[in-house]
Amino acid sequence: MAVTVSIPTILRTHTGGEKSVEASGKTVLEVIDDIEARHGGLKARLVKDEKLHRFVNVYVNDEDVRFSGGLDAEVKDGDTVTILPAVAGGAR
Amino acid sequence: MFTVLRIRRDLVDAIVAHARRDHPDEACGVIAGPDDGSDRPERFIPMVNAARSPTFYEFDSGDLLKLYREMAANDETPVVIYHSHTATEAYPSRTDIKLAQEPFAHYVLVSTRDADEHEFRSYRIVDGVVTEEPVEVVESYMFANTGSDDVPDA
Numbered sequence: 001m002a003v004t005v006s007i008p009t010i011l012r013t014h015t016g017g018e019k020s021v022e023a024s025g026k027t028v029l030e031v032i033d034d035i036e037a038r039h040g041g042l043k044a045r046l047v048k049d050e051k052l053h054r055f056v057n058v059y060v061n062d063e064d065v066r067f068s069g070g071l072d073a074e075v076k077d078g079d080t081v082t083i084l085p086a087v088a089g090g091a092r
Numbered sequence: 093m094f095t096v097l098r099i100r101r102d103l104v105d106a107i108v109a110h111a112r113r114d115h116p117d118e119a120c121g122v123i124a125g126p127d128d129g130s131d132r133p134e135r136f137i138p139m140v141n142a143a144r145s146p147t148f149y150e151f152d153s154g155d156l157l158k159l160y161r162e163m164a165a166n167d168e169t170p171v172v173i174y175h176s177h178t179a180t181e182a183y184p185s186r187t188d189i190k191l192a193q194e195p196f197a198h199y200v201l202v203s204t205r206d207a208d209e210h211e212f213r214s215y216r217i218v219d220g221v222v223t224e225e226p227v228e229v230v231e232s233y234m235f236a237n238t239g240s241d242d243v244p245d246a
Contacts, residue, residue, distance in 0.1 A: 010193045057153045064153045085193035090148035091177045
């Protein structure tokens with residue numbers, strides 16, 4: 001089950017500068033764990049209290065996984081997983 | 093690291109106009125530029141504030157994906173990420189600092205708290221450290237020694 005995972009600039013320190021990496025897994029969490037096994041430190045930036053961090057967006061193809069099961073969202077062979085930090089802030 | 097934001101006047105005007113238009117809600121957006129180290133903001137992309145709030149902004153997650161795919165396809169990078177503060181000064185809040193996740197972007201803040209005069213300031217925000225930088229407003233980049241594809245502005 002190979003998927004391509006697109007890594008944002010700020011997390012490339014955890015992938016040796018690579019913009020995308022290959023990984024395997026049947027769910028988003030399995031894919032993250034698979035990358036973590038080779039590139040330590042990434043998971044802590046994405047997952048907090050066993051949930052996806054509020055200000056990190058993960059997409060399977062075009063779907064924001066927040067609306068399709070979160071870390072349990074299904075991933076199929078050939079899918080693209082995109083990780084993007086939210087662009088957010090404000091005076092509050 | 094000493095940096096400066098060098099930006100065309102029409103782009104500054106576009107950011108301020110967007111901030112005024114969305115006031116009292118915060119406005120937000122990006123100015124993309126070539127991903128070649130030239131650090132040159134070129135393409136103005138106003139974004140919808142999905143939070144529609146006077147004290148918070150967030151790009152819609154679907155829009156965010158589209159934006160980053162488009163920039164990747166064009167070999168662009170978010171040179172400027174801007175948003176407005178509508179009742180406070182143009183300085184990064186604790187939330188801005190905590191959530192800043194583009195270490196190479198110029199974070200531009202515009203304050204629209206004064207109806208007549210705006211504040212326009214730029215910062216680097218890296219690992220929770222804010223560094224204000226000067227803003228140099230230019231009429232065009234044509235005299236800049238930053239690339240070979242400069243075309244004179246009309």
